[in-house]
Amino acid sequence: MNEFRDKYTQDFTDLLVQHDDLKQxxxxxxxxxxxQLCKHKVYRKDYDILKKKQEEELNTLIVTSTSTNTRNLDKEINELITVHEEEIDIWIQEHVKKARSRNCFIL
Structure with missing residues (x-):
């Protein structure tokens, strides 16, 4: 039983390390x-607007948080950060498509 547990614990640890590497x-x-996209002035302006909006949302969450429990606040902040990462991914996808349609050779 211990061998089984040790083997799969090591396999799981290896998978976590691999996941972190892929994420990086x-x-x-x-x-x-x-x-590369921000080298184009219009895309840079659009990205700056997105980042500013995300910062304002995060600040608003922190300021208006009524939860005195820091664990709940941390959870809400992590959820918001996840949403922001998804928004950035969508922004990248949209602007890469635009850049490709313009025959932009930067990408």
């Missing part, structure tokens, strides 16, 4: 795409 690679790729 995806983040680097997204950062690269954002950097």
């Amino acid at each position: 690679k995806q983040q680097k790729h997204n950062d690269f795409l954002i950097k």
